[in-house]
Amino acid sequence: MNQIYKNPSYSSSKRAKDLLKIMTIEEKIGQMCQMDGRIDTEKWVIERGIGSVLHVTGKMIGDIQEMAERTRLKIPVLIGIDAIHGHAFHSGATVFNSQLSMACSWNKKMIEKMARITAIEVALTGIHWTFSPVLCIGRDMRWGRVGETFGEDPYLISELGESMIKGYQGESLFHDYSILACAKHFAGYGETVGGRDSSDAEVSRRKLREIFFKPFKKAVETGVSSIMAGYNSIDGIPCSSNSWLLKDVLGGWNFEGLVVTDWNNIGNLHRLQKVAENMKEASRIGIESGNHMMMSTPEFYEEALSLAKKGEISLDMIDDACYRILKLKFELGLFEGKKNLKSITEQSLIGCPSHVKEAYNLAAESVVMLKNNSILPLRDNIKKIAVIGPNANDIQAQLGDWSFGTREHPHIPTWDYHMDYDASNVVTVLEGLRNRGKAKGVEVSYHKGCSLEKEDETEIKKAIEIAGEADIIIAVLGDTNIQNGEMRDRSDINLRGSQTALLKELKNTKKPLITVLICGKPLDANLIQRYSDGVLLAFNPGQEGGNAIADIIFGYKNPSGKLPISFPKSVGQQPVYYNVLPGWHANRYIEVDSEPLYPFGYGLSYSKFEYSNLKVSKEVLSIDDILTVSVSVSNSSSKKGMETVQLYANDIFSTVVTPCKELKGFKKIEILPHEMKTVTFELPISSLGFYNEREEYCIEKGEFEIMVGASSKDEDLFKKIIRVR
C-alpha cells in the first residue's frame, strides 16, 4: 500500500499523522532530541534516530543525512544553526551587522532582505533552521546579550522581528531557499535581575503580556515556525517547566509550531534551577510543560523512554511533539530530498557581490550620528587622518557575537571543526578609511593606541605622536566579544582597558576629533560626547562596516540611523528606557538626572529636517475607529537625506500606570533638498489599549496624546489631543 507519508500530494499534516502511526516509541522520542552534531554522531543519528542536530556545517551535513538513510524510516535530520546576522559561522558567507546595529536602520525592507539572503546562504549549505530572531527586550546594559536584541521597544522589536521571519521563511517553507525561523528566547530573558544572564526575571504575568510577549505574539501572527524557551525562570518558574507559558499562552495564540528548549534547559531544571530531583523528573516535566524538542540534554532520550515504557508519561504529548517536528520536515520538503547540502559550485551565491552589497547598504543605514559640530563630513582641506584606537582594525569586534569572532564559547562551534575561517572579506574601519582616502588623495596613518581589555598605557605615547602629525583624529573605541555575549554580563558599562586615558591624551592634542564607537551595546559615552567634535555609533557593523563608516565620514553617504535603545549616563542610572513608568518622586538620583545621554529614536543627519502641520483626522473617536495622523517634514538643507518619522501615543489617564509615551508607528522616508513631504499614519484606536490588572486587553475611554517627531525626546515631538468615547 502506498503509504500516505511518502506521497507529497498529501498535506504535511496528513503525512505527519500517517508517519506517526507506524513509528515506535523509540523513534518518536528520538525525533524530540536535538544534539550537537559533532558528538557521538553515529549513536544519535543511526541508533537513536535523532530529530535534529545543530552546530555543524560543511561536509558533515551530508554525512549526517546519509546516516539517516540507514535508519528504518529514513527520516531526514533537521539541521539548525545560529545564523543570526548572516550565516556567520560559515567561512565566506555574508556577515551582516548585528541585530542591535541593524535595528538602528528602522528599515523593515532591508532587514527582510538581509534575512532572505541569510536564508539562501544557509539553505545552500544544507541547513534548514536558524535560531533567529532574538525578540528579547534589551533594557539593562549589564546583560551580556543586549547586542543580540533589536533594542528596548516592544513595537519596534515586533515590527523588525516580523520582517526577519518573513525573510527567513519566505512565501513557503517548501521553497529551495526558505528556512525555519525561531523566535527566541521565550520569555522575559532580557529582564533578569541585575542583567544576570539566565537568572530570574521578576515580572508579573500582566507585564509579560504588556511588554515582553508583544514581539512573540506578533511573531506567531507572522507564522514563525518555532519558538525557543529561554534559560531563565519567570517569577521563580523556569520557562521550560512553565506550562502556562508554553501551553496556555502559546495555545491562546494558536501557535502550531515547534517549541525547542535552549541549550540543556531540561538538564538545568535538575542541576541549576533545582525544580526536578533527577533527570527522569526533569524529562517528565519538560514534556508535560510543552517543550517539543530538547536541545542538548543527552539524558533525555533514555529517561523519556523509561517514562513511556512504564506508562508514567502521556503518550499523547509525545505524539503531539513528534507530529509538530515531522510536519515541519514535510513542509520544508526534506522527505523529497530538498535542501540537502549543495555542491561547492552551486554554493557560488554564498558571499556573492550582490549579497555583500546588501550588507553594505544595511550597515550604511544603521550608522547613527550622535554628535556633529560641523566636523562631518570631512572637508576637502583634510589631507591627513590619524586613525587611533583598539577597534579600528579588529575583525572580531566588528563582526560581533555569533560569528567568526565568537571563540571559547561552550556552545559555539570550535574552529577545529570548521575549515579555516577566511576573514579576508571583512573591511575594518581602518581599511574602509584607507580605501576611500586613497581615492581622495588623503593619507591615513594608524595606531592601535591601547588594549580594550587590560590597563596598559605604554602604547599611548606613540599613538599621540602619530595623531600630532595629522589634520584630524578618528578614534575608534568600544568593546569586543569577551565583554559581550552569553555568560559575559558586566557590572559596569565603562570603556575598558586604557581607552579613557587614550581619549584624554587625544583631546589634549587639541586636534579635531571624531569618535567612532564599535561596540556590542550602549557603553558609558560621556567623555566621548564631551571630548569629540563628532560621534558615530556603529555597534557591530559587520563585514562591510568599514566601507559604510568611511563613506559617511567622507560624505558619500548621509547618516540616517536612529537609536533603538537609550544610552545611560552610567550603569547606576538605569533604567533609562524611554517608556519607563512614571511615578518617581525625585525623578533624579542625587548624582545624576533621569535623562539618558542619548535617547531612544535619536539620530542626526547631514540634512536638516523640520516638522510642521501635525493633523489628526478626528478629535473624538470610538474604539473601532482608525485615526489618520499626518505631518509635514521638510528638508531645508542642500543634501538629500532619510528621516525616520516616529509616532507615539500616551493614554493620559488609565486604570493601571502606563508609560508617558509608547511607539505606535514609524516611517523612514527620503527627502530631497528643499523638498517637503507629508507623512501619514493610519492608527487603529484598538492599538492604544493595554492589559489591565485582570490581564485583559482593553482600550479605555478618555484623552490620548498623539505625538509625532524625530525622536522620543519631548522637545522633538509635536502633539495633539484626541478623545476616545
Ligand code: GLC
Ligand atoms: C545558546 C543560546 C541560544 C542559541 C543556542 C544554540 O546557548 O542561548 O540563543 O540559539 O544556545 O546555539
